[in-house]
Amino acid sequence: MINSLKQINLKAKTILMRVDYNVPIKNGKVLDSFRIKSSIPTIRYCLNQGASLVLCSHLGRPNGSYDEKYSLIPVGETLADLLESQIKFSNSCISEDSHDVTLGLKPGEVHLLENLRFHKGETENDPEFSSLLAKHGEVFINDAFGTAHRMHASNVGVLKFFHQKGIGFLIENELKYLKQAIQDPTKPFVVVLGGAKIKGKLDLIYHIIPKADSVLIGGGMAFTFLKAKGKGIGKSLVDNSMISDAKKILYEARNHSVKLVLPSDVVISENLDSPKEKLTVSVSNMPDEMGGYDIGNETINKFGEIISNAGTILWNGPMGVFEKEDFAGGTRGIAEICAKGKEINQTVIVGGGDTASAVNQFGLASEMSHVSTGGGASLELLSGNQLPAILALEKP
Numbered sequence: 160m161i162n163s164l165k166q167i168n169l170k171a172k173t174i175l176m177r178v179d180y181n182v183p184i185k186n187g188k189v190l191d192s193f194r195i196k197s198s199i200p201t202i203r204y205c206l207n208q209g210a211s212l213v214l215c216s217h218l219g220r221p222n223g224s225y226d227e228k229y230s231l232i233p234v235g236e237t238l239a240d241l242l243e244s245q246i247k248f249s250n251s252c253i254s255e256d257s258h259d260v261t262l263g264l265k266p267g268e269v270h271l272l273e274n275l276r277f278h279k280g281e282t283e284n285d286p287e288f289s290s291l292l293a294k295h296g297e298v299f300i301n302d303a304f305g306t307a308h309r310m311h312a313s314n315v316g317v318l319k320f321f322h323q324k325g326i327g328f329l330i331e332n333e334l335k336y337l338k339q340a341i342q343d344p345t346k347p348f349v350v351v352l353g354g355a356k357i358k359g360k361l362d363l364i365y366h367i368i369p370k371a372d373s374v375l376i377g378g379g380m381a382f383t384f385l386k387a388k389g390k391g392i393g394k395s396l397v398d399n400s401m402i403s404d405a406k407k408i409l410y411e412a413r414n415h416s417v418k419l420v421l422p423s424d425v426v427i428s429e430n431l432d433s434p435k436e437k438l439t440v441s442v443s444n445m446p447d448e449m450g451g452y453d454i455g456n457e458t459i460n461k462f463g464e465i466i467s468n469a470g471t472i473l474w475n476g477p478m479g480v481f482e483k484e485d486f487a488g489g490t491r492g493i494a495e496i497c498a499k500g501k502e503i504n505q506t507v508i509v510g511g512g513d514t515a516s517a518v519n520q521f522g523l524a525s526e527m528s529h530v531s532t533g534g535g536a537s538l539e540l541l542s543g544n545q546l547p548a549i550l551a552l553e554k555p
C-alpha cells in the first residue's frame with residue numbers, strides 16, 4: 160500500500176519532497192511553468208498542515224557536475240512568485256551548509272535545493288548520496304511523476320532512510336487518470352496519437368489496441384503508416400525501419416475490430432522553416448518535392464466527429480509541427496474539440512511532453528480532465544508497465 164499525503168501526520172515535520180522542476184529555461188527565465196504550478200497544491204497542503212518543506216529536483220542532463228545553465232535558481236524565482244513568499248535556496252543539495260539551512264527551517268518555510276544531477280550519485284542511485292540527501296527530512300514525499308520511470312537516488316535510494324513516506328497529490332492524480340484510462344475507460348475509448356516518433360510509442364500502441372474503439376493517428380508518425388499502405392508521402396517524415404511494425408499495427412487493429420483512422424488530407428510545404436507555399440492536399444496527391452507538416456481541415460473534422468462521440472479520450476502527440484504557427488492548426492483544432500469534452504461528461508486525458516505544452520500554449524489545459532506532467536513516465540504507465548519509483552514506495 161502506498162501512503163497518500165493525507166494519511167501522514169505532517170504537523171511540525173520537515174518533509175523532503177521530490178518534485179519535477181525539469182522545465183524549459185532561456186536566458187535565466189522559466190519558459191513554461193506548468194510543472195511548477197502543478198506542484199503547488201501539494202506544497203500548500205503541507206505548509207498548511209504546519210510542516211516545513213525541502214524541495215529537490217533535477218533539471219536537464221548536466222552529467223554529474225555543476226553547469227550554470229542547469230541551475231534551479233530561475234525555478235526558485237518562479238516558485239517564490241507562485242507561493243507569494245520568500246524561499247530559501249542552497250547551492251548544493253548535500254552540503255553541510257544545506258543541511259544547516261534545513262535544520263533552521265520553521266513551520267511554513269520552504270527550502271529549494273540545487274539540481275540533484277550536479278552529483279553523479281543521483282542517477283547512479285548511490286547509497287552515500289542517498290543518505291546525505293535523506294538528512295533533509297523526517298518524512299519523504301514523492302510528487303515527481305515525470306521521473307517515476309527512473310530508479311534514482313532521490314526517488315528510490317532515499318526511501319530506506321524514511322519510516323514515513325508517500326506520494327503527493329500530483330502523482331496521486333496522474334495514477335488515477337492514467338490507470339483508469341487503460342483499465343476502465345468509459346466507452347467508446349478513443350486514442351489520438353501523433354508526434355514525430357513511432358518507436359517510443361510502439362508498446363503503448365500494442366497495449367492499447369485491444370482496449371480502444373478507435374485509434375486516430377496524425378503528426379509525423381502518420382506518414383510511416385501512409386507509406387505502409389502504399390501512399391506517396393513526398394518529403395514527409397518517415398521511419399523506414401518502422402514500416403513493418405506499421406503494417407502489423409494496421410493488421411492488429413483490423414483483428415480487434417478497432418477503427419484505425421489516418422489523415423485524409425495534410426498541410427504540405429516545400430520547406431518547414433520558410434513555408435513560401437503552404438497547401439492542403441489529399442494524401443493521395445502528395446507531390447514528391449513537398450513534405451506534410453500538419454493534418455488538414457477534412458482530417459480535423461473527421462477526427463473531431465469520432466472524438467465528440469467518445470466516452471474517454473486519450474491524446475498523446477501533436478498533430479503537426481505545432482511549434483510553428485503555420486503548422487499548428489491541426490493540433491489547435493483537436494485541442495479545441497477535446498476542450499468541449501467537459502460539457503458532455505467526457506474524460507479527456509492529455510499525455511505529457513509536447514502535447515501538454517501544446518494545450519498549455521493554446522490556453523486550453525484547464526478544459527481537459529487531466530494533463531499529464533510526465534512524458535516518458537506516462538508512456539510507460541499507458542503501456543502497462545510498472546513505474547520503479549512507485550513500486551519502491553509500495554514496499555514497507
Ligand code: AMP
Pocket residue numbers: 353354355356357377378379380396451452453476477478479480481482513
Ligand atoms: P514526439 O516526441 O515523437 O511525440 O514528437 C513531438 C514532435 O513531433 C513535435 O516537436 C512536433 O513538431 C513533431 N511533429 C509533429 N508532426 C510532425 C510532422 N508532420 N513532421 C515532422 N515533425 C512533426
